[in-house]
Amino acid sequence: MSNWSNRKYIIGAIILIVFITIFIKLFYLQIFDETLKQSSDNNSQRHVTVYPGRGLIYDRNSVLLVCNEAAYDLMLVPRNLDEFDTLSLCHDINISIEEFYEKLEKCRKYSMYRPSIFHKQINSSQYAVLQEHLYKYPGFFVQARSLRKYNEGIAAHILGDIGEIDAKTLENDNYYSGGDYIGKSGVEKSYEELLRGKKGVEIFLVDVRGNIQGSYYDGKYDIPATPGKDIHLTIDIELQRYGELLMKNKVGSIVAIEPKSGEILALVSSPSYDPQLLVGRARGHNYDSLLNSPAKPLINRAVSSTYPPGSIFKIAIALVALQEGVIKTNSYFPCDVSKVACHGHPPANSVARGIQYSCNPYFYFVFKNTIQRGFEKSIFKDSRIGLNLWKEKIMTLGFNQALDIGLPGVNKGLIPDSDFYDKWYGKHRWAFSTIYSLSIGQGEVLVSPLQMANFCAILANRGFYHNPHILKKIDNEDYVGENTKKIFTPFAKEYFEEAVKGMDYVVNEEYGTGFYARLSDIRVCGKTGTVQNRGKDHSVFIAFAPKDQPQIALAVYVENAGFGGTWAAPIARLMIEKHIRGYVNDSIFEKRIIETEILSNE
Known part of the structure; x- marks a missing residue:
């Protein structure tokens, strides 16, 4: 009888110790450890890059040579995908179903958890249509950026151009992310650091389907973008x-x-x-076409x-x-x-x-x-x-x-x-x-x-x-x-x-x-x-x-x-x-x- 009584007390003590340990652990996680909170926040937040307006380019007499036009990239977080009408999305952005699956596979290879560009440079009319239907496409969201507009149609070798960053430059410069645009030639390349500005970040709350529910803490932790600097050239x-x-x-x-x-x-x-x-x-x-032209127009x-x-x-x-x-x-x-x-x-x-x-x-x-x-x-x-x-x-x-x-x-x-x-x-x-x-x-x-x-x-x-x-x-x-x-x-x-x-x-x-x-x-x-x-x-x-x-x-x-x-x-x-x-x-x-x-x- 006494042996059973002793075992009962021992078992009770063990159970009590286990409960006390669990209680202490839960208390620590709730009060002191930020990891759980951060993990929860990450599951309910979306960090969206805010691209600054690229600096404008003028001639010596203040004639505007290069400005910016609004453009939009359709982004995707593959983990947040759910069943939806793929044909409807293809129609909205004017791509074939084959292109859809090619783009989807590319995004999945890049990351299942991080956003990447699904379809870049959507024009304003496509953007207007897409915004009406975006709630139906889980995992997708639109990110604004700007494209260059070269007003005069001349001076190509001076002004240059911008294009998507290549892998080698991306590896050597941690300012950029995949899909970012960078000066490729001309003054767009030479004065990239002046013209590009500094990217910002907006943090949004999202639901389990990836739909934006509003700003995180009313934008308290957002980082505003800094516009690029305008430059005047010596060119007439x-x-x-x-x-x-x-x-x-x-x-x-x-x-x-x-x-x-x-x-x-x-x-x-x-x-x-x-x-x-x-x-x-x-x-x-x-x-x-320009690169392969026998006239070699790309050479300055x-x-x-x-x-x-x-x-x-x-x-x-x-x-x-x-x-x-x-x-x-x-x-x-x-x-x-x-x-x-x-x-x-x-x-x-x-x-x-x-x-x-x-x-x-x-x-x-x-x-x-x-x-x-x-x-x-x-x-x-x-x-x-x-x-x-x-x-x-x-x-x-x-x-x-x-x-x-x-x-x-x-x-x-x-x-x-x-x-x-x-x-x-x-x-x-x-x-x-x-x-x-x-x-x-x-x-x-x-x-x-x-x-x-x-x-x-x-x-x-x-x-x-x-x-x-x-x-x-x-x-x-x-x-x-x-x-x-x-x-x-x-x-x-x-x-x-x-x-x-x-x-x-x-x-x-x-x-x-x-x-x-x-x-x-x-x-x-x-x-x-x-x-x-x-x-x-x-x-x-x-x-x-x-x-x-x-x-x-x-x-x-x-x-x-x-x-x-x-x-x-x-x-x-x-x-x-x-x-x-x-x-x-x-x-x-x-x-x-x-x-x-x-x-x-x-």
């Missing part, structure tokens, strides 16, 4: 439009700079495209393409020789066509006349004096030293460096040195006679149209430049950066004056090769270039105006257009006239340039 959109018109049905580029500031006034790459093509659900299809030829500069490079050759003291401003060299071919012209008895006549033998001898200076008895060793010293000076004119203008894909070009030729020919197996084509801007030297325009700005300023740039203001405040500093070159001003004199002769005197750039009441200074090519020669022209108080410096490069004075020079003239006057006097001349078709045979 009307000059940009005119440049694109002049380059219609031609291949090449125009870069125009304001010399006193380094602000880029126009940056034209042709062929181009309407940036609105890369907006919306058709973006992928349109991008593939103004900054990414490099070419031999042709005869415009003779000015740089002369400046280095003058500064190094191997020639004088009044040096004479014969037009010896046994050295290199040339065209008939009067004797070049100065650097300015050499530039005016674009005499090839003249600059052959100028370059020879620069490269072979008698540093060493061996012409091979002597040429190595001379070439490297020459390259040091040439680079101070903005060549062989990627000018940070605020656009992606800037190419630094190539100014060859002794190491370059050693790889080609072997050490001490080349000399001036191997590389003399550099003297006329041919051979291995490669320069972008941007660098050509910057060089022209240096000439206009007689020896200095501001780093070319495309950003002018951020939220209506002037952008202050490295671009405000003057960058001085190591050449005497008198040598620039000699070069400018020659450029004046090129346009405004007899035997000048750039007479098609002449304007009666605006003093234009320029230099032609005709670049030898496997097909038809390329046409090149750099110019600035007016001569004494320059407002614009530009480079025009037209592929396969032949002589630089025939096509590139007239285009430069029209751009100068349009910028300075605001209109063009000779409409017949203008019409001929616009209507002429010159397609590349590359």
Whole structure:
């Protein structure tokens, strides 16, 4: 009897201990432990990302170039799915039943518990219909975002585009989530952090079917989105439009700079495209079409393409020789066509006349004096030293460096040195006679149209430049950066004056090769270039105006257009006239340039 009584007390004690333990645990969970509460909250809450308005983009005159349009993404949390009329949803968003199941499977693979995009970029009319029926589709909700609208239909290579973030970028930047949009090219990419703003979060209460029941604590814990910053570009959109018109049905580029500031006034790459093509659900299809086009319209030829500069490079050759003291401003060299071919012209008895006549033998001898200076008895060793010293000076004119203008894909070009030729020919197996084509801007030297325009700005300023740039203001405040500093070159001003004199002769005197750039009441200074090519020669022209108080410096490069004075020079003239006057006097001349078709045979 006593044994049973003892066991009874023991069993009772065990049961009491178990109940006390459970009570303590429940008390702890209810009073002290937030985990259960959080788990419950998570089952009844939905965190919805609030996308900020992306910053607007204006030109230098406050013309709105890029704005935002409302768009909506249909989101899905697969765990919350329940039976519903799938055909009705397909009808509302205009997709097939096959597409429905493909999208559903993609969402399930991403996560059963986290929301993901089921159908992106629903337009306003579809959104209105969907909102009426959304309560019937458990697990689905709509998230607002915005798409870009490119108002002018031009300047695609400057403005760029936005698109869905790729896996590699997503992995390296924890700000973004899958399905977010990010700048892909142009200023949309370069100034992504300024334009994107900062995302916010809204927290909603949802029922077991995933339907929103209201704000969580009346929005007390919501985080508001911070809008992106508006930016003003240095571009004059009307000059940009005119440049694109002049380059219609031609291949090449125009870069125009304001010399006193380094602000880029126009940056034209042709062929181009309407940036609105890369907006919306058709973006992928349109991008593939542009990418596979033989005309290669996606390439920004103004900054990414490099070419031999042709005869415009003779000015740089002369400046280095003058500064190094191997020639004088009044040096004479014969037009010896046994050295290199040339065209008939009067004797070049100065650097300015050499530039005016674009005499090839003249600059052959100028370059020879620069490269072979008698540093060493061996012409091979002597040429190595001379070439490297020459390259040091040439680079101070903005060549062989990627000018940070605020656009992606800037190419630094190539100014060859002794190491370059050693790889080609072997050490001490080349000399001036191997590389003399550099003297006329041919051979291995490669320069972008941007660098050509910057060089022209240096000439206009007689020896200095501001780093070319495309950003002018951020939220209506002037952008202050490295671009405000003057960058001085190591050449005497008198040598620039000699070069400018020659450029004046090129346009405004007899035997000048750039007479098609002449304007009666605006003093234009320029230099032609005709670049030898496997097909038809390329046409090149750099110019600035007016001569004494320059407002614009530009480079025009037209592929396969032949002589630089025939096509590139007239285009430069029209751009100068349009910028300075605001209109063009000779409409017949203008019409001929616009209507002429010159397609590349590359």
